Amino acid sequence: MASKQANRQAITLKGSTTLVTEFFKYAVNTILFQREVYPSDDFHMVKKYGQTVLVTQDLALENYLNRILKQVQKWLLTGSVTQLVLAIISKDGRIPLERWVFDIKLVEPPADSSEPQVPKPEAEIQSEIRAILKQIISMVTYLPVIHEPTVFNILAYTSDSADVPAGEWVDTDPLAIEASKSQQVKMRSFSTDVHRIEAMVAYRYEE
Amino acid sequence: MFNSPKTPSRHRSRSETKTPLTPSLTAAMNGVSLASSPVKRSRAKSSSKSSTTTPFNATNPFIAPASSRSRPTSPVKRTSGGIPVSDSFRSQAGGGVIRKGGVESRLDVVTNDYVPPPKAEIKRSKSTPAVNRAGLDQRDRFITQRETTDIAAVSTTLEQLSLNPQAASPGHTARLAAATGVPLNRRILGYHEQPPSASSSDTTLAQQREFARPLYAQRPGAIATSTGATTNKTRKIPTQPERVLDAPGMVDDFYLNLLSWSCQNAVAVALEASTYIWKADTGAVVQLGEAPEGSYVSSVDFSNDGAFLGVGNGNGEVELWDVESGQKLRTMSGHQGQIATLSWHEHILSSGCGDGSIWHHDVRMPRHKVMELLGHTGEVCGLKWRSDGELLASGGNDNVVNIWDGRLGDVGEGARGSAKWTKRNHTAAVKAVAWCPWQLSLLASGGGTNDATINVWNSTTGARLHTLRTPSQITSIQWSPHRKELLTTHGYPTNSIMLHAYPSMERVAEIRDAHDSRVLFSCLSPAGDVVCTGAGDENLKFWRVWDVPTETSGKKKKAASVDDVGGGRLNSTKEGILSIR
Numbered sequence: 001m002a003s004k005q006a007n008r009q010a011i012t013l014k015g016s017t018t019l020v021t022e023f024f025k026y027a028v029n030t031i032l033f034q035r036e037v038y039p040s041d042d043f044h045m046v047k048k049y050g051q052t053v054l055v056t057q058d059l060a061l062e063n064y065l066n067r068i069l070k071q072v073q074k075w076l077l078t079g080s081v082t083q084l085v086l087a088i089i090s091k092d093g094r095i096p097l098e099r100w101v102f103d104i105k106l107v108e109p110p111a112d113s114s115e116p117q118v119p120k121p122e123a124e125i126q127s128e129i130r131a132i133l134k135q136i137i138s139m140v141t142y143l144p145v146i147h148e149p150t151v152f153n154i155l156a157y158t159s160d161s162a163d164v165p166a167g168e169w170v171d172t173d174p175l176a177i178e179a180s181k182s183q184q185v186k187m188r189s190f191s192t193d194v195h196r197i198e199a200m201v202a203y204r205y206e207e
Numbered sequence: 208m209f210n211s212p213k214t215p216s217r218h219r220s221r222s223e224t225k226t227p228l229t230p231s232l233t234a235a236m237n238g239v240s241l242a243s244s245p246v247k248r249s250r251a252k253s254s255s256k257s258s259t260t261t262p263f264n265a266t267n268p269f270i271a272p273a274s275s276r277s278r279p280t281s282p283v284k285r286t287s288g289g290i291p292v293s294d295s296f297r298s299q300a301g302g303g304v305i306r307k308g309g310v311e312s313r314l315d316v317v318t319n320d321y322v323p324p325p326k327a328e329i330k331r332s333k334s335t336p337a338v339n340r341a342g343l344d345q346r347d348r349f350i351t352q353r354e355t356t357d358i359a360a361v362s363t364t365l366e367q368l369s370l371n372p373q374a375a376s377p378g379h380t381a382r383l384a385a386a387t388g389v390p391l392n393r394r395i396l397g398y399h400e401q402p403p404s405a406s407s408s409d410t411t412l413a414q415q416r417e418f419a420r421p422l423y424a425q426r427p428g429a430i431a432t433s434t435g436a437t438t439n440k441t442r443k444i445p446t447q448p449e450r451v452l453d454a455p456g457m458v459d460d461f462y463l464n465l466l467s468w469s470c471q472n473a474v475a476v477a478l479e480a481s482t483y484i485w486k487a488d489t490g491a492v493v494q495l496g497e498a499p500e501g502s503y504v505s506s507v508d509f510s511n512d513g514a515f516l517g518v519g520n521g522n523g524e525v526e527l528w529d530v531e532s533g534q535k536l537r538t539m540s541g542h543q544g545q546i547a548t549l550s551w552h553e554h555i556l557s558s559g560c561g562d563g564s565i566w567h568h569d570v571r572m573p574r575h576k577v578m579e580l581l582g583h584t585g586e587v588c589g590l591k592w593r594s595d596g597e598l599l600a601s602g603g604n605d606n607v608v609n610i611w612d613g614r615l616g617d618v619g620e621g622a623r624g625s626a627k628w629t630k631r632n633h634t635a636a637v638k639a640v641a642w643c644p645w646q647l648s649l650l651a652s653g654g655g656t657n658d659a660t661i662n663v664w665n666s667t668t669g670a671r672l673h674t675l676r677t678p679s680q681i682t683s684i685q686w687s688p689h690r691k692e693l694l695t696t697h698g699y700p701t702n703s704i705m706l707h708a709y710p711s712m713e714r715v716a717e718i719r720d721a722h723d724s725r726v727l728f729s730c731l732s733p734a735g736d737v738v739c740t741g742a743g744d745e746n747l748k749f750w751r752v753w754d755v756p757t758e759t760s761g762k763k764k765k766a767a768s769v770d771d772v773g774g775g776r777l778n779s780t781k782e783g784i785l786s787i788r
Contacts, residue, residue, distance in 0.1 A: 039416060058412075060403035068398050082393060151404070156396045164396060172397035 012119070016194035017076040021069050023129050023190070023197065024102065028065060028086055028154070029055045030133055031100055034140050035088055037152050049130045068154050071165065076195070079106055080162035085155040087175040090148050096175040096204070097146060100136075103198040107191060120193055128190030132199055135187050143203055177204050418657060444706065444716045448748035449737065452485065454478055459724065459743025461638060461655065461682060461698070462588040462604065464506040464548045466728035466741045469513030473530065474730070474739055476747060477504035482518055484530060485747075487732070495528055496535055508549035510556075515570070517556045519546025525558050527570055539568050539575045544586070550599070552592035552613065557599060559587025565601055567615065567624075580624040582609045589640040593647060598627070598666055600650050602637025608652045610666050628669045634658040639695065641684040643709075651693055653681025661695060661707070675712040677705065682727050687753050688735035694752060696740055698725030704740065706752060722746060 026048055033043045033054040038061065043054040056062055075081035081104055088098040153175060158164070187199035456478040457465065465477040472487045480498040485491070498504045498520045506519035515536070518526040523542035528535050544561025551557075555577070556568045563583035568575040585604030592599050592613065599611040608630040615622075635655035643649035648667045654660050659680055663673040680698035687693065691709045702722055706715040722742035729740045736755045741747050 041416065041419075042412075058403070064398075064400065064402055071398075152402055153397060154402075157393045158396055160394055162394065162396075164394075168399050169396040170399050172395055174395050 012192075013077065013194050016192035017073055019125065019192055020076055020104070020195050020197060021073040023132075024072060024084060025065060025069055026053050026055070026129075026133060027100075027102070027136060027199075029053065030136050031086055031088075032056065032061075032152060034137055035098065035143075035146065035150070037088060037150050049126050049133065051130055051133070053133065067168075071169065072156060075156065075158055075162055076104070078163065080159045081156050082159065083155075083157035085157070085175070087153045087155060088146070088150050089153060089175065090146075091151050092148060096177050097150065098143065098201060098203045099175065099177060101200045101202065103200070105196040105198070107194055107196050120191070125190060125192055128188065132188045132190060132197075135199075139185070139187075139201060143201070144205060177202055181206050420657075442715075445751055446718050448721075449751045450749040452747040452749075454741060454745050454747045456481075457741055457743065457745045458503065459727065461636070461680070461725075461727060462547045462586055464508070464588070464638075464728060465504065466730045466739060466747070467507045467509045467516070468730040468732055468739060469509035469516075469530070470511070470733040471513035471530070472733055473509075473513065474747070475507045475509060475516055476741060477507050477518070479503050482507060482516070482528070484516075493533060495530070495533055496526075498522075499524070505545045505547055506549045506558075508551055508556075510551045511553060515551075517549045517551060517558075519549050519558055521545045523560065525549070525556065525568060527556070537570070537575075539570075541576055542566065547586055547588045548590040550590040550592045552596040552599075555592075555596075555615065557590055557592065559583075559590040559601060559603075561586045563587060563603060563605070565590065565599075565611075578615060578622040578624050580609075580611055580626070582611070582626040582629065583607055585636070588636060588638040589652070591640045591642055593642045593666075594644065595647060597647075598642075600640045600642065600652070600666075602633075602640045602652055604636040606633045606635055606637060606654070606658070607631055608633065608637050608640065608650075608662075608664070610650065610664070610669075628664070628666065630662070630664060630669075630671070632662055632671060632674075633660065635680070639681045639684040641686050641693070643686045643693075644688045645686075645691075649686075651684045651686065653677075653684050653695055656680040656698065659697075661693075661712070663709070663712075673710060673712050675707065679703070680725070682725065683729040685729055685731045685738055688731075689756050690753055692753070694729070694738060696721070696726035696729045698727070702726055702742070704729075704738070704750065704752075716752075718750070721748065721750070 029043070030053060032038050033040060033056075038056060038058065040054075042056050042058045042061070044057050045052045046055045047053075056065075072081060072084065083104060084102045086100040086102075087096050088100075089096050153172075155172060155175065156169070181204055182202050183205045184200060184202040187201065189196060189198040191197065454476055457476070458479060463477075467475045468487075469475070474485045474487060475495070476483050476485065480503050482495040482497075482504055484493045484495055486493070495516065496518075498518075499522060502520045502522040502524075504518055505521050506517075508517045509515070509530075510517065514530055516528040516530050518528060520526065523540065523544055523546060525539040525542070525546055526535055527537045527539070539556075542558065542560045542562070542564070546558045546560055548559040549556060550559075554569055554571050556570050557565055558568060559565050563581070563585055565580035565583070565587055566576050567578040567580070569577045580599075580601070583601065583603035583605050585606075587601055587603045589602030590599070591601075596613050599613045601609045601611065603609075608628075609626040610628040610630075611624050612627050630652070633652065633654035635658035637652050637654055637658075639651075639653035641651045643651065648665050649672070650664045650666050652662050652664065654662075656679070659677045661673070661675040661677060661681060661684070662671055664670070665672055677695065677697060679701045681695050682698055683696045685694045686709075692715060693707050693709055695705045695707065697703045697705065701717075702720050702725055704718045704721045704726060706717070707713065708715050721740060723744035723746075724742050726740050726742045728742075729738055731738055734755050736751055736753045738750045738752050739747055740750065
């Protein structure tokens, strides 16, 4: 019984990881589209989470994101990634303009395993994800309009013990926005049985 | 000590950061936790460690001096567990010890490693001799540590001094870390590649986007006035049309030429398959005729005397109509494509075809095709005879402007003409071509969406005299007969009528959103004061852009018998909005 329980737990971690990774994919795509980092005609509509999501069809970008997400997924499985940040940087000035932060927390299983955990229904998770994606879209209404061309960068905050593929991932600048010039908005969160994702956006705001 | 042999430089750099409240707190923390590193040089560390009583450190005094360099024996190594120490992982290894158990354990290590500053100093100086080092150490013995150790070491010491009281309280550090939001045990990683730039992968997509880019163009800076027009201060240019005619069914096609104004003051307009004539003098509308079943009228042009109307059809036929009687006189067929444009010179009606050919039709002859001009690879959509018939200008969808010698001589069916000048400066279809009425050698041409440039050519020398970029596609050009000005009509996004001075090419006036959709066609009244524009919004609008100079008013009256309507002046007794059909 105990082994069965453990087995089920392992599957949940894997499933949850897939779910979280997938969420990142759509969240990143949504942000790139909404913030016009890439031209909007690069994106096509895909039905996902019971709503339409715009996903890039630029092959280079798609591959790039896939490579990143593959590694993120590995980290998620080992629990060594604590935060993912999508930084939007001005192309010319290399000034960080926006930071979309996704905190990844491991949900602590209750200390006593005697009481059976009720798995969170998939539909509930999906509706939480949907809420975040919708919130990202609605953010556009009050985020400052970016007039200059931008690029993005994805940062992964990992624990020091994380397995890092040499040469592919390198220590980088946090691309932080000066505290005095930044405003932060906390967004919704979603959780699976294993992970809890909290989203936040910080943007450069100067009067 | 943990990784000191490997990364002295790292410690040094870390130790230089002294402000714990900045994002470099992490670095500072690392510096703190590894503060023993400078000491390692003097091996004093071992002794300092021995003073602390953690199990880990306790082993040090025995092992460290003997095998200070051998990693496996170092207690740190053991705690770092299975993480292989490699250059790429050195930071990991360094931190790994501490990180194992998160913040708390790290703080433990910190407290353990640190000795209150004064103590540390004493220990250092004492321990210097213990390490069997060469000259440096010996000097240390007599001179204070601070002076002998390098800057980094000193700064670390200083750092210790300042930090230790804080580090002494793990709670404080934890609060500090929480307050600043700087994680103690994190790496920030970025993917080694930069994200691909927009559409770098797909060149065809990029190309298409480049083509479509003007369509997404922002409207150039808004015009301040509420009428959406800029006009000259010294001159009143009406920003509202003098008259609007309803033209239902007007085809919204850039390549067609569906509007012509004769010297007898009649406006011909083609609406789908029908051709209508609106008499400006009386306001009467006559339907002239219909295109053959299944086809449509693609171009109209009045002959120079205004008695005949040439009508080009979508099926390649060119028709000749008598305006007065409303009878079709003949049909000249032979073209394989749509006749997008027509131009008259005396008895020669020239037609520009969708297949890129231009034919001269002699309307008097049974075998009407007297010459063929082949110089375009795309549809010919702009065609204008110079008033003296010497030259013919054509513009095509192949972005080329050709100027042809208009002298026909003794020609027959097989005659071919050759272009005198071929201009390839435009980067989009050239529909707008216009000869200057007061300086015959001047030809103005305007390009389509991706070009949006007016070029003025000298047809004698072939030189390009002036170039002006405009905000949007140029659909037609009219020169003013009485002023040194030219008028251009534009498509998306401004849908404007612009008036430019010549030769300065300065903008004299601009009427934004003259129509609700792109302004496609324009023609000039015989008197040269009113311009009629047609657009996809199914309206014809009449704009009194220029005045007729008083001295020419006599001539104007001659041109049209009715005084009020003289020479294209519209009959003011008619109501403002009329319907063509």
